[in-house]
Amino acid sequence: xxxxxxxxxxxxxxxxxxxxxxxxxxxxxxxxxxxxxxxxxxxxxxxxxxxxxxxxxxxxxxxxxxxxxxxxxxxxxxxxxxxxxxxxxxxxxxxxxxxxxxxxxxxxxxxxxxxxxxxxxxxxxxxxxxxxxxxxxxxxxxxxxxxxxxxxxxxxxxxxxxxxxxxxxxxxxxxxxxxxxxxxxxxxxxxxxxxxxxxxxxxxxxxxxxxxxxxxxxxxxxxxxxxxxxxxxx
Amino acid sequence: xxxxxxxxxxxxxxxxxxxxxxxxxxxxxxxxxxxxxxxxxxxxxxxxxxxxxxxxxxxxxxxxxxxxxxxxxxxxxxxxxxxxxxxxxxxxxxxxxxxxxxxxxxxxxxxxxxxxxxxxxxxxxxxxxxxxxxxxxxxxxxxxxxxxxxxxxxxxxxxxxxxxxxxxxxxxxxxxxxxxxxxxxxxxxxxxxxxxxxxxxxxxxxxxxxxxxxxxxxxxxxxx
Numbered sequence: 001x002x003x004x005x006x007x008x009x010x011x012x013x014x015x016x017x018x019x020x021x022x023x024x025x026x027x028x029x030x031x032x033x034x035x036x037x038x039x040x041x042x043x044x045x046x047x048x049x050x051x052x053x054x055x056x057x058x059x060x061x062x063x064x065x066x067x068x069x070x071x072x073x074x075x076x077x078x079x080x081x082x083x084x085x086x087x088x089x090x091x092x093x094x095x096x097x098x099x100x101x102x103x104x105x106x107x108x109x110x111x112x113x114x115x116x117x118x119x120x121x122x123x124x125x126x127x128x129x130x131x132x133x134x135x136x137x138x139x140x141x142x143x144x145x146x147x148x149x150x151x152x153x154x155x156x157x158x159x160x161x162x163x164x165x166x167x168x169x170x171x172x173x174x175x176x177x178x179x180x181x182x183x184x185x186x187x188x189x190x191x192x193x194x195x196x197x198x199x200x201x202x203x204x205x206x207x208x209x210x211x212x213x214x215x216x217x218x219x220x221x222x223x224x225x226x227x228x229x230x231x232x233x234x
Numbered sequence: 235x236x237x238x239x240x241x242x243x244x245x246x247x248x249x250x251x252x253x254x255x256x257x258x259x260x261x262x263x264x265x266x267x268x269x270x271x272x273x274x275x276x277x278x279x280x281x282x283x284x285x286x287x288x289x290x291x292x293x294x295x296x297x298x299x300x301x302x303x304x305x306x307x308x309x310x311x312x313x314x315x316x317x318x319x320x321x322x323x324x325x326x327x328x329x330x331x332x333x334x335x336x337x338x339x340x341x342x343x344x345x346x347x348x349x350x351x352x353x354x355x356x357x358x359x360x361x362x363x364x365x366x367x368x369x370x371x372x373x374x375x376x377x378x379x380x381x382x383x384x385x386x387x388x389x390x391x392x393x394x395x396x397x398x399x400x401x402x403x404x405x406x407x408x409x410x411x412x413x414x415x416x417x418x419x420x421x422x423x424x425x426x427x428x429x430x431x432x433x434x435x436x437x438x439x440x441x442x443x444x445x446x447x448x449x450x451x452x453x454x455x456x457x458x
Binding site for chain 1: 381384385388391392393394398401402405406408409412440443444447451454455457
């Protein structure tokens, strides 16, 4: 127990440092985007927050998907805790990505919201995982809740890759940054911006792992609390 | 294999026979579908320059909303009558039960569609029905029934049951719904299946995906 406690402390500290450096790089170190209108150059820096949030949410849903499969195979409480922790984080990162995207869209597209396929499919992904927690909330018996939630978690993930691909398949106004076929150097950012972009992505990865580790340890505490309540007929 | 198909057929025939005697599901679905088309007509009347532009949306939304009514009953009636225990105790592969019920649901929704399409042709005064559209509708409905049946089994185990089913089902159905509506728009604008292959493939791909995942997970949904 104390070892994992210490690991958590190290992770928390690492995440703090990484995020502080990320903020510095995104706001000060990264150069202005010279190819966009001067008025929206400050807003362009949202990319260093928006893209890593979106990727972290995809990663979170992927972890939830794998954990759901593992739960059905092994029936171990561990994987249920993983699945619900990762889904929760996925929702948080999705909301972060949607809000930061709107903040950028106002100056860039002159509207906070547009019915673009990327935005629509991503919002549906958010609803999918809200439905996941509604399903959990509607079942009282823990093992049945875990089992049915795992089945839903698997179905929910099926449309996540579609959201990711939607900017390539549909005519959307959402920018494509990585591996853009219309861009000769395959990358929509200059070399100096690229370093910041990469670093903020790594920082968010560390943040994601840290939050997940904390949420899982909280999940175990919840389990123990439930077991105690059961014992005391609370 | 023969035995497996016998079980699928037995479950399908059971559901059909219940429906033929009570006509509960079909009546509600069909009446709801007509109502939905009426309400859409009121909503768009004089507001939309050309009513034919809303046909793809009206068609798919009506099918989805009326379909979910029937899907909800699929397992609720089994649970309420207690017959689900009998089904599960039968010494057969449980996925066969899934396929039987899925085919029954597919058939119910297809019958509602057969009833809805001529009605929409009359109400919107446009003949938009083509073989390609029928194929598209069949593929879309297949995916809908595939997920809907297993989610019906999921929802029946919860406190909120039929309220929860659409909330669970619609977001998962979205890829099929989106591709279906896009392809219907294309067909109405005169594109051929080859032009719209991307959307047909997407619906087909998700059908296969849904059926395979449902086949793999159905045991966990009904296990007690």
